[in-house]
Amino acid sequence: MTYRTIRDLPREELFAPGHSMCAGCGAAIAMRWLTKVAGRNTIIVNATGCVEVTTTQFPHTAWRVPYLHVAFENAAAAASGVEAALRVLASKGLRAPSGEKVVVVAGDGGTYDIGLQSLSGMLERGHKVLYVLYDNEAYMNTGIQRSGSTPKYAWTTTTPVGPHIKGKVQWKKDIMGIVLAHRVVYAATASIAYVVDLANKARKALDYSEEGPTFLHVLAPCVPGWRYPENKTVEVARLAVETGYFPLYEWERGAFRLNPPSNTHMDKSRRRPLKEFLRLQGRFTHLTDQEIAEIEAELDTYWNHLAKLVQAYGQ
Amino acid sequence: MLAGLQRGARERAVWRRAGLTTNYAVAFAVKAVDVDVVAVYPITPQTTIVEKIAEFIHGGELRAELIHVESEHSALSAAVGAAATGARTFTATSSQGLELMHEVLHIASGLRLPIVMAVPTRALSAPISIHNDYSDIMNARDAGWAILIASTAQEAYDTVIQAYRIAEHPDVQLPVMVAYDGYLMSHTLEPVELYREEHVREFVPRRGRRNVLDVRSPITLGAFATPDNYYEFKYQQEAALRNVEGVLREVEADFAARFGASYGPLEAYRLEDADYALVTYGGAATGNARVAVDMARERGIRVGLLRIRLYRPFPSAPIITALAGVKAFAVIDRAIAYGSPAPGPLYKDVAAALYMEGLTVPGISVVHGIGQRAMYVEDFYGVIKMLAEGASTDKVLFLGLRE
Numbered sequence: 001m002t003y004r005t006i007r008d009l010p011r012e013e014l015f016a017p018g019h020s021m022c023a024g025c026g027a028a029i030a031m032r033w034l035t036k037v038a039g040r041n042t043i044i045v046n047a048t049g050c051v052e053v054t055t056t057q058f059p060h061t062a063w064r065v066p067y068l069h070v071a072f073e074n075a076a077a078a079a080s081g082v083e084a085a086l087r088v089l090a091s092k093g094l095r096a097p098s099g100e101k102v103v104v105v106a107g108d109g110g111t112y113d114i115g116l117q118s119l120s121g122m123l124e125r126g127h128k129v130l131y132v133l134y135d136n137e138a139y140m141n142t143g144i145q146r147s148g149s150t151p152k153y154a155w156t157t158t159t160p161v162g163p164h165i166k167g168k169v170q171w172k173k174d175i176m177g178i179v180l181a182h183r184v185v186y187a188a189t190a191s192i193a194y195v196v197d198l199a200n201k202a203r204k205a206l207d208y209s210e211e212g213p214t215f216l217h218v219l220a221p222c223v224p225g226w227r228y229p230e231n232k233t234v235e236v237a238r239l240a241v242e243t244g245y246f247p248l249y250e251w252e253r254g255a256f257r258l259n260p261p262s263n264t265h266m267d268k269s270r271r272r273p274l275k276e277f278l279r280l281q282g283r284f285t286h287l288t289d290q291e292i293a294e295i296e297a298e299l300d301t302y303w304n305h306l307a308k309l310v311q312a313y314g315q
Numbered sequence: 316m317l318a319g320l321q322r323g324a325r326e327r328a329v330w331r332r333a334g335l336t337t338n339y340a341v342a343f344a345v346k347a348v349d350v351d352v353v354a355v356y357p358i359t360p361q362t363t364i365v366e367k368i369a370e371f372i373h374g375g376e377l378r379a380e381l382i383h384v385e386s387e388h389s390a391l392s393a394a395v396g397a398a399a400t401g402a403r404t405f406t407a408t409s410s411q412g413l414e415l416m417h418e419v420l421h422i423a424s425g426l427r428l429p430i431v432m433a434v435p436t437r438a439l440s441a442p443i444s445i446h447n448d449y450s451d452i453m454n455a456r457d458a459g460w461a462i463l464i465a466s467t468a469q470e471a472y473d474t475v476i477q478a479y480r481i482a483e484h485p486d487v488q489l490p491v492m493v494a495y496d497g498y499l500m501s502h503t504l505e506p507v508e509l510y511r512e513e514h515v516r517e518f519v520p521r522r523g524r525r526n527v528l529d530v531r532s533p534i535t536l537g538a539f540a541t542p543d544n545y546y547e548f549k550y551q552q553e554a555a556l557r558n559v560e561g562v563l564r565e566v567e568a569d570f571a572a573r574f575g576a577s578y579g580p581l582e583a584y585r586l587e588d589a590d591y592a593l594v595t596y597g598g599a600a601t602g603n604a605r606v607a608v609d610m611a612r613e614r615g616i617r618v619g620l621l622r623i624r625l626y627r628p629f630p631s632a633p634i635i636t637a638l639a640g641v642k643a644f645a646v647i648d649r650a651i652a653y654g655s656p657a658p659g660p661l662y663k664d665v666a667a668a669l670y671m672e673g674l675t676v677p678g679i680s681v682v683h684g685i686g687q688r689a690m691y692v693e694d695f696y697g698v699i700k701m702l703a704e705g706a707s708t709d710k711v712l713f714l715g716l717r718e
Contacts, residue, residue, distance in 0.1 A: 043528050045396065046537075053539050061535035066528040069537030070395050070422055077389035081354060081396025081404075082528060084380035088351045089402055092378055094521065100530050118392065121385030 003199045010036045019062040021054040024230030026220030026237060027134040029192040031055075031062075031105070034132060037202040040065060042101045043082055047075035047110035050141040050222075051134065073114040076122035079104045079129045087128075101206050104131040108149035109139045112173050123182035123213045130202075130209045133175065136222035144225045148173040152298070153291050155283040156225070166286055171298060179215045180251055187215040188250035188259075193238035197259055201250060208252075219246045227282025236280055244271040244299055247306060256313035258306065266307055274299065325575030330511040337468040337500040337598075340507045341407070341433045341493070342367035344475035346377045347515035350405045352397035354382040354390045358412040359445045360435045360497040365407065387412035391419040391430075398428035399536055401527035403479065406430065409497055410437035413451045417458070423490045424459030424552060426536060429482030429524075430490040431475060432460075435501035436597070436649075438686040446687030447497040449597065449649040452626075453660040459552055461491040461559045462627040464596045466582075468505035470624075471495050473576055476510075479519045480566045486558040494626075496598040498687065510574060518573055556628050563625060580630035583637055585612060586619030591702040592637070592644040594621045594665060599690060600647050600683065607695035616703045623661060631668035638669065638676055643702045645679040645712075647695070658682050658711060683714040690715060 003009055014035035021028040027050055035042070043066045046052045052069050055062035070078040083102045090097035104122075106115055111133045122129060138156045139145040146156040146168050153167040161167055179187050186208035190198040198218065205214040221228070221236045228236055240246040247262040257263075264270045274296050278284040287295075335343070342364050345353065353372075355365040371377040380397075384390045387408050398404040408416060413434060423430055436452050438444040449464075456462060461481060465471035471493060478491040495501065526534060540548055560580055571577040585608055586592060593608065595601040601622045611618045621637050621644075623630075638644055648659030657663055662680035669676055681698055684690045694714045701709070 040533075041530050043400075043530065056535050056538040058538040058540045058544050061538065063535050064533060066530055066533045067535040067537075068396065068399050068528055069539075070392055070426075071418060074389060074392035074419065077384060077392035078396035078399075080382055080384070080389075081352060081393035081398075081402075082400045083396075084354075084382050084393070085352050085397035085400035085402035085404075088378065088380040089400070092351065094351070095401060098530055117385055118389045121389055124385070125383060 001203065003196050003203070006195055009033070009199055010039065012036065014040065014064040016062045016064055018060065019055045020057065021050070022223050022230070024223045024233040026192050026222060026233050027051050027107070027136060029233070030134050030218045030220050033192070033195055033199055034103070034202055035065065037199050038101055038103055038206060041098060042103055043068070045075050045079040045082060045102065045104050047104070047106035047115055048072035049107035049110055050136070051105055051107070053141060072110055074118050075104045075106045075110060075115060076129070076131060077118040080122050080125065080127045083127045083129050101209060102129045104129060106131070106133060107141070108133065108135045108137060109147045112148035112175050116178070120182065123179065123184055126212045128209050128212060130205045130214045130216065132216045132218060134218050134220040136220050136225055137172070138222070138225050140222045140225045149175070152295060153284070153287055155286065161286045176217055184213050184215055184251070185211050186250070186252050189217045189219070189246065189248055191219050191237050191241050191246060191248060193234045193241060194248065197248060204252070225283070228280050232280060236277070239272065239277040239280065242272045243274045243277040244303060245274060245277050247303070249306065254313060255315050256309045257315060258310065266303065266310070268300070268303070321571055321575035324573055328510045328514045328574045329508045332506060332508050334504045335468055335507045336363065336502050336504055337465070337471045337495050338363040338435060338502065339367050340468040340472040341475050342371065343509050344472045345405050346371045347510060347512045348403065348476055348479050348519045349516055350377070350379050351402035352380045352382065352394070352404045354384050354393035354397065354404070354406050356384050356387045356390045356408070356412060358387065358409050360437060360501045361407045361409040361412065361433070363502070364433055387415040388419060391416040391423060394430045395419060395423050395426065395428055398430050399426065399528050401524055404430045405432070407433040409435050410439055410451045413455055414439065417455065420455055420458035420460060425548065427488040427552070427555070428490060429479070429488060431478045431482055432490065432492050433475060434492050434494040435497040436494050437497040444686045447499050448685050448687065449494070450651070452492070452494045453650040453652065455492070456627055456660065459489065459556060460627065461487070461489055461556060463491065463493050463624055464626055465493060465495040465624070466598045466601045466622060468500065468507045470578060471500070472507055472509070473570070473574070473578070476515055476519060477563070477566050477570055481559060481562050483522060483524070484562045484566070487555055487562055489552070489555055489559070499599040514573060518570065559628050560625060560630050578624055580625035581633055581637065582622040582624060584608060584620040584622070586621060586637055589617050589619030590642045591616065591618040591699060592621050592641045593618065593695060593698065594623065594644055594646040594661065596623045596626065596661060597649060600649060603690055603692045604647060604695045606692045607699060610692065610696050611699045616699060618699050618702070629664050629668065631671070634665060634668055635672045635674065638665070639674060641676060643677040643705065645681050645698045645702055647681045647683055649684045651682055651685065658713070679710060679712060681712045681714055688715045
């Protein structure tokens with residue numbers, strides 16, 4: 001099925017209110033839409049992080065579906081165990097099969113960095129699990145430290161802006177490239193500002209997870225970490241896409257496709273100026289025009305890479 | 316009478332007698348209890364367990380999912396996921412692998428998951444050593460797992476079977492480690508009597524566990540606890556672990572009735588009238604100490620042997636009873652507790668147990684067999700002579716150390 005408008009999305013709320021996520025939290029928005037699409041027949045395996053600590057404070061929980069948190073670096077391994085157990089218990093007649101979906105929820109620290117090994121293991125072994133990365137581009141839960149996902153020059157508490165070094169030194173890691181190298185059946189980027197696109201991708205990723213592991217990379221802006229007003233989350237997320245900073249695309253059965261509006265952004269003149277995305281965020285206020293130009297050049301390189309993917313694998 | 320009954324039960328229960336390494340005996344136990352999920356990463360000297368289990372699964376003899384994880388950390392993490400979903404779960408490791416798992420050891424016990432893990436023990440790096448001692452298990456002793464240390468292949472086989480009954484017991488709901496000497500047992504052939512699998516499965520029945528991940532009744536596992544609640548979780552965990560000694564006795568009584576064998580939390584040898592005692596764990600140290608005890612007895616020294624089988628929870632009461640009457644004892648440790656009041660980890664436990672009872676029996680902390688340094692019967696005989704002569708003022712002995 002395809003969701004055509006936001007009205008097509010399930011009404012039922014499986015991510016309950018009353019959690020302690022920040023006002024305007026991008027990850028909270030992602031969790032709400034994800035659980036709506038996944039439905040009740042879902043088991044969530046969550047890595048340590050913002051979502052975990054803010055949604056499971058005993059004796060409360062925001063999860064109306066079964067939920068497991070083990071540790072930071074091993075959500076993919078724990079989910080592998082859940083999925084294997086469901087399969088073998090059903091085949092041995094020890095548990096009534098209900099076709100449950102197993103969904104990992106992990107942040108960028110738990111995916112790009114400390115959890116990369118267990119993610120790779122899960123993808124390589126072919127577990128039937130959807131892995132959802134909510135990417136807020138730093139270790140927000142521990143107080144905004146730099147991760148492998150933090151963009152170059154961004155301020156974090158471990159990449160402060162000083163007279164000698166200004167912000168992060170390295171570029172953001174290409175996590176989608178790493179995931180695609182595992183030849184998964186379905187992987188996509190998505191944004192909380194494009195809910196219908198996100199919901200359809202989650203739906204597809206869940207469906208394809210019957211064949212093997214699938215991956216969803218959701219950009220989830222962070223109010224305290226990116227330093228913007230809490231009513232601007234969706235706007236920041238939308239500008240990330242409209243400026244070409246975070247292109248929306250999907251990899252489906254060996255085919256590569258850019259999704260609207262990113263499908264028009266191969267032509268750079270169709271992208272909004274990167275400055276519009278950067279200037280809303282306190283983590284970038286120190287940038288010089290030269291540094292912005294450098295980031296733009298790096299983005300152009302990335303877009304050239306995407307163009308080659310379209311050329312090679314586009315439909 | 317009872318012995319006769321037990322012999323009869325054993326004859327009915329035994330399927331076949333085989334020459335097996337302890338690792339293979341453990342794999343046969345895993346098959347016998349009909350484990351559902353196995354997550355293991357290769358490490359010496361554990362590896363032959365998972366190789367044998369893979370043979371069973373690929374040969375169609377065991378219906379289980381073997382998860383070929385990419386590290387021991389993921390091995391135990393996958394085991395946690397599987398056990399949380401209600402599967403009967405097994406893993407195994409040694410040495411560095413157990414160290415890499417360490418974080419998840421505490422999570423498995425904190426989540427009260429009945430995972431069983433075999434640990435053929437091995438020395439820790441650096442310098443790297445693939446040989447046997449008990450440094451790995453001693454570093455894991457306070458992780459909230461029940462720990463049983465076997466001394467023969469047969470006992471390891473029996474203990475893995477019992478471990479599932481203990482782990483899944485409603486008063487316990489905790490993971491259990493079954494440890495034994497790496498190489499000296501893991502790779503050494505011994506005669507083992509394997510039981511008919513239907514008998515084993517009757518002994519370890521499937522009890523529907525509550526609190527598993529199930530979409531029909533959603534629960535949150537692995538919640539975040541503030542200072543208002545954390546302590547109560549951890550206290551309940553400690554209380555549950557303390558139930559293990561009683562549960563072990565109950566489980567062993569049933570095991571004895573069905574299979575004609577029992578071991579208890581500790582094993583006493585020639586201790587009834589003993590003036591002196593050696594205290595050991597594992598296979599090689601116990602076997603050699605037993606021969607040394609016989610030698611000493613032949614020469615008129617009244618000495619006995621106490622082997623600790625249940626290491627966590629520590630069976631203080633029977634140990635106090637066993638040692639209260641001796642004039643002096645020596646604990647043979649196969650690990651070093653660096654910088655501790657005494658270098659022997661078990662020695663510290665025994666000394667603390669006696670002290671808490673108000674007893675001041677003189678004891679020696681003996682370290683031996685580090686990195687599989689050869690332990691000779693004469694070494695242990697020498698310790699017994701020291702105890703008997705009462706001349707030594709040494710409280711600490713590093714045996715077998717090259718001068």
